[in-house]
Structures are given as C-alpha cells and as structure tokens.
Amino acid sequence: MTRPRPLDVLFRGLIWAAGIVGMALPVWIVGFLLVRGAGRLTWSFLVDHPRGYPPGTEGGILPAILGSAALILVGLVIAIPLGVGGGLYLAEFCPSKRLQSYARAAVEALAGVPSILYGLFGFACFVVFLRMGISLLAGGLVLGLVMLPILLITSQEAFAAVAAQYREATLSLGTDRSAWIFWVLLPKARVRILAGLVLAVGHAVGSAAPVLFTASVYFRRGGLHLDQPVMTLPTHLYFLVSEAISFDHAFATALVLVLGLAIFNGAAMALRHQMRDS
Amino acid sequence: MTPTANTSWIQVESLDVAYGNAPVLHQVSASFPERQVTAILGPSGCGKSTLLRVINRTLELTPEARVTGGQVHVKGRNILHPSEDIRSLRKQVGIVQQRPLAFPMSIQENVDFGRRHHHGRLQRKERDRITASLLERVGLWDEVKHRLDSSATRLSIGQLQRLCIARTLANDPDVILMDEPCSALDPESTATIETLIQELKATVTILIVTHNIAQARRISDQILFLLDGTVAEAGTNAEVMGAARNPRVRRFLSGEEG
Ligand SMILES: Nc1ncnc2c1ncn2[C@@H]1O[C@H](COP(=O)(O)OP(=O)(O)O)[C@@H](O)[C@H]1O
Numbered sequence: 001m002t003r004p005r006p007l008d009v010l011f012r013g014l015i016w017a018a019g020i021v022g023m024a025l026p027v028w029i030v031g032f033l034l035v036r037g038a039g040r041l042t043w044s045f046l047v048d049h050p051r052g053y054p055p056g057t058e059g060g061i062l063p064a065i066l067g068s069a070a071l072i073l074v075g076l077v078i079a080i081p082l083g084v085g086g087g088l089y090l091a092e093f094c095p096s097k098r099l100q101s102y103a104r105a106a107v108e109a110l111a112g113v114p115s116i117l118y119g120l121f122g123f124a125c126f127v128v129f130l131r132m133g134i135s136l137l138a139g140g141l142v143l144g145l146v147m148l149p150i151l152l153i154t155s156q157e158a159f160a161a162v163a164a165q166y167r168e169a170t171l172s173l174g175t176d177r178s179a180w181i182f183w184v185l186l187p188k189a190r191v192r193i194l195a196g197l198v199l200a201v202g203h204a205v206g207s208a209a210p211v212l213f214t215a216s217v218y219f220r221r222g223g224l225h226l227d228q229p230v231m232t233l234p235t236h237l238y239f240l241v242s243e244a245i246s247f248d249h250a251f252a253t254a255l256v257l258v259l260g261l262a263i264f265n266g267a268a269m270a271l272r273h274q275m276r277d278s
Numbered sequence: 279m280t281p282t283a284n285t286s287w288i289q290v291e292s293l294d295v296a297y298g299n300a301p302v303l304h305q306v307s308a309s310f311p312e313r314q315v316t317a318i319l320g321p322s323g324c325g326k327s328t329l330l331r332v333i334n335r336t337l338e339l340t341p342e343a344r345v346t347g348g349q350v351h352v353k354g355r356n357i358l359h360p361s362e363d364i365r366s367l368r369k370q371v372g373i374v375q376q377r378p379l380a381f382p383m384s385i386q387e388n389v390d391f392g393r394r395h396h397h398g399r400l401q402r403k404e405r406d407r408i409t410a411s412l413l414e415r416v417g418l419w420d421e422v423k424h425r426l427d428s429s430a431t432r433l434s435i436g437q438l439q440r441l442c443i444a445r446t447l448a449n450d451p452d453v454i455l456m457d458e459p460c461s462a463l464d465p466e467s468t469a470t471i472e473t474l475i476q477e478l479k480a481t482v483t484i485l486i487v488t489h490n491i492a493q494a495r496r497i498s499d500q501i502l503f504l505l506d507g508t509v510a511e512a513g514t515n516a517e518v519m520g521a522a523r524n525p526r527v528r529r530f531l532s533g534e535e536g
C-alpha cells in the first residue's frame with residue numbers, strides 16, 4: 001500500500017464537499033419552503049381567489065395558478081413547433097457545417113440573454129408595437145421566446161444523438177426522407193426532446209421578469225382571455241413580498257410553484273418511461 | 279457508357295472510393311453472376327462493407343465518402359449515374375447491414391416497414407400472413423410469434439440480425455447484399471440462414487461478406503478476396519479455395535492469418 005498523496009486527499013475532500021453542498025442546498029431550500037409554507041397550504045388556498053385588503057392577505061391563489069399554466073401553454077404552442085423544427089433543421093437539413101455552428105452559437109447566445117430583456121422586448125414589440133396590450137397572448141409569446149432556445153438546443157442534440165446508422169438503415173430500404181424523420185428519427189429522439197421541454201418549462205414558469213410588463217397584473221377577477229392580463233405565480237409572489245402583503249402567503253405560493261413543477265417533472269418522467277418501453 | 283455484355287450481372291469496373299482523402303478501394307473490378315452466391319472475404323478494414331455500400335448507394339449517406347472513379351452496372355443500369363432513381367435501386371438491391379438495428383416500432387412493423395412504404399398498407403390478414411412467412415424463413419417465428427406487437431428494441435442481437443434479414447426480404451429485392459449476417463448467430467440459426475440463402479439463390483443474386491471461411495466454402499459459388507482495398511483473388515469457390523495464387527490469401531484461407 002502506498003500512502004495517499006496529500007493533493008489527492010485534498011481533491012477528494014473538495015469533491016465530497018461540493019457533492020454534499022450540491023445535494024444539501026436544494027433539500028434545504030425545499031425543506032425551508034415546506035416548513036414556512038405548508039401551514040398555509042390548504043385546499044382552499046389552491047381553489048380560492050385572493051381575498052382581504054389588500055387582496056392576498058386572505059383567500060387563495062387559483063387565478064395565479066391558472067394564469068401561469070395558461071401562459072406556459074400559449075408559450076409552448078410557439079416554442080414546440082419552432083424549437084423542435086429548428087433543431088430538426090440544424091441537425092438534418094442545414095446545408096453547411098459552418099452555417100450550423102453559426103446558428104448554434106446564435107441560439108446559445110439567445111439562451112444566455114437575461115430574462116428581463118425578453119420582458120422588455122416583449123413589452124416594446126408585442127404590447128406596444130403590435131398593440132396586444134398587457135395580455136395572456138403577449139406574455140405567452142414572450143415565454144415562448146424564453147423557452148425557444150433551450151428547446152431548440154436540446155432538440156438539435158436529441159436529433160444528432162440518433163446514430164447515423166439508423167438513417168442509413170432506414171434509407172437503405174428505399175424509403176424517403178420523410179419516412180426516416182417521422183417513423184425513426186422523431187420517435188428515437190422524443191425522450192431527449194421531452195427532457196429539454198421539462199427544462200424549458202421549469203425555467204419559464206418560475207420567471208417573473210418576462211411576464212411582469214407583458215402579461216401580469218397583481219390582482220384580477222374573471223376568467224382567462226387571450227387579450228386580457230392574467231395573474232401568475234411568480235409575479236404574485238413578487239408583489240406579496242415586495243409590498244410586504246403576506247409573508248405566509250408568499251411562502252405558500254412559492255411552495256405551490258415548486259410542487260407544481262415537481263408534479264410536472266414527475267408526469268414527464270412517467271411519460272418518458274412509457275416511451276422507452278414502446 | 280457501354281452496357282455490359284451480360285446485362286444480368288452486377289459489374290464493378292475500376293472502382294475507386296475514398297473517405298475524405300484516404301483511399302479505401304483502389305481500382306476494384308469484379309463481376310457478380312446472376313442467381314449465384316458470391317462470398318466477399320478479406321481481413322477487417324480491407325473495404326468489404328464499403329464495396330457493398332457502393333452497390334446500393336448507401337455509401338453516399340456517409341458525408342465524407344466519395345466514389346472517385348469507376349462504374350457500377352446492375353442489370354445494365356449505370357447505377358452511379360446522377361439520374362439513377364436511388365429509391366428504386368435500393369428496393370431492388372437490398373442490404374443487410376453489418377450492425378443490425380431495430381426501428382423504434384413493433385416487430386411486425388419492423389418487418390413491414392419497407393414493403394409498406396413501397397406498396398402501401400395491406401389488409402391485416404394478408405400482412406400477418408406475409409410477416410409470418412418472412413419470420414419463418416429467417417428462423418425467428420417461433421421466438422417472436424407471441425409478441426409481434428411488442429417493441430423490436432428488446433430483441434437480442436442475434437434475433438435482430440434475423441429481423442433485419444426479414445425486413446430486407448420483405449422488399450422483394452433482386453439482389454441482396456449481406457454484411458456479416460451471421461456474426462451474432464449460434465450454429466443452429468446460422469444453418470437456418472445458410473439454408474435460406476440456398477433457397478433464395480433460385481431468384482436472387484447474393485453477395486455475402488463473411489469472416490467464416492468454412493461458411494464461404496459451404497455456401498458460395500464465387501469468391502472475391504479483397505486485400506487493402508484491391509482485389510487479391512477472384513474466381514469460383516473451387517478455384518479460390520483450392521488454388522489461390524496470392525500467398526497472403528492462402529494463409530488467410532488456411533486460418534493462419536485472420
Ligand atoms: N465513415 C468512415 N470514415 C473514414 N474511414 C472509414 C469510414 N468507414 C470506414 N472507413 C475506413 O475504410 C476502410 C474500409 O472499411 P470497411 O469497408 O468497413 O472495411 P471492412 O468491412 O472490410 O472491415 C477501413 O480502413 C475503415 O477504417
């Protein structure tokens with residue numbers, strides 16, 4: 001047996017520490033939310049409207065839950081076809097490697113743009129210039145733009161990860177490209193695309209900045225309409241805290257956001273499992 | 279562009295192929311008689327798979343691969359000509375690739391994939407009958423008859439190899455190129471495939487790459503031996519097995535070199 005070298009010991013210690021902190025931090029944050037928010041998290045909190053004065057001191061957050069879900073849905077209507085289609089184009093149709101790497105770099109840069117800039121762009125472009133006003137449609141479009149680069153990058157990678165031998169096997173039977181894309185490439189890539197979708201939705205649903213000037217209002221009665229503003233979970237949370245309205249409700253709202261994401265992730269994982277089997 | 283004398287042959291003339299700037303086939307000329315089995319032998323990396331992939335034009339799906347010279351005629355058609363209908367060529371000249379891959383669909387749909395594409399959907403009964411007979415012929419029926427509708431991705435590699443043969447047969451090709459089709463099969467399944475090859479010979483021209491010298495001896499009428507991308511030996515089974523002129527080929531055939 002040789003004596004372990006001090007540098008090895010140091011590195012091993014650092015790696016362990018990083019691992020423990022990395023694991024402990026999310027547990028700690030969620031635990032903290034649970035402790036602070038669980039008391040307020042009742043059924044009526046989920047299905048009631050904000051009440052009291054100022055609204056939010058009592059009642060629930062149903063409109064914010066519905067608003068966030070609706071914004072994501074509108075966003076996905078934009079982001080899925082453009083993201084998956086764009087990824088397919090880059091992976092399968094792009095004529096030159098150089099164009100592919102430029103496009104890829106541009107999309108990566110887009111993914112790195114702070115989300116407040118998306119909000120600002122959405123306000124200038126959709127709300128003002130295209131006269132959509134502060135609305136579900138405008139905010140959904142902005143969230144679509146937020147999700148687009150993430151989805152495009154992961155889709156491209158998902159398509160590129162399908163071995164070229166599958167392409168050759170499919171086309172060697174004399175089939176055409178559309179058969180390859182629809183019957184082999186897409187089914188083989190969809191598990192990874194779904195993973196990208198989960199990532200994109202998780203990122204978008206929790207961001208307040210993109211919807212702050214484009215879709216959301218602090219309080220609103222009435223149903224969801226594309227041309228009307230909505231309440232959202234992150235902006236509701238933002239107002240509850242920044243206006244010191246109710247810290248208990250803020251923690252409960254944060255918990256709903258986290259649990260909603262957990263449920264969404266769980267559903268995606270179940271779907272993924274099923275896809276693997278088929 | 280002169281049509282070859284015997285229009286029923288596959289005729290390869292002075293073929294040069296490179297991957298990027300690295301030549302892999304150099305001045306390869308060979309003819310493959312109709313309704314005979316030609317075994318293609320040679321050490322790994324000598325260009326056997328590349329040659330097969332030229333003949334049904336799947337080589338061009340590899341971006342860096344280029345045919346830099348020569349001609350290939352199949353039944354008198356100059357198949358490397360730009361106006362060639364590649365899809366109909368690939369249907370007519372089927373390939374069983376070295377690495378068997380399942381498409382992400384059921385066993386039944388895998389077998390039916392190419393056929394459905396070329397001829398359209400069939401009545402369920404008719405389709406089931408065709409699938410059963412194809413799987414029967416490749417010796418896979420008994421293993422999969424109870425799970426035709428389950429995913430093909432869970433088959434073993436030996437099962438996949440036979441599935442891929444069935445998938446190619448379903449296209450009803452005139453020529454079948456087989457790239458080490460028995461490499462993952464046990465002796466019993468190998469015997470089934472060898473019997474199948476003998477049956478197919480009545481209607482189909484077969485080129486088979488194999489590393490199994492005994493198999494080549496058993497099933498082939500002709501033998502083409504490649505070394506480093508060139509033809510080292512070509513002739514009938516008896517000629518090459520009995521009296522190869524090239525000393526490396528002789529050593530290879532006697533098992534001294536692999
Ligand atoms: N896609 C490729 N890119 C570059 N070189 C390749 C590629 N495919 C095969 N080669 C090279 O071409 C030569 C012939 O390959 P191949 O035809 O597969 O040989 P074999 O089937 O006889 O083993 C080998 O040296 C191999 O490394």
Ligand SMILES: [Mg+2]
Nearest residue numbers: 326327376457
């Ligand atoms: Mg090979």
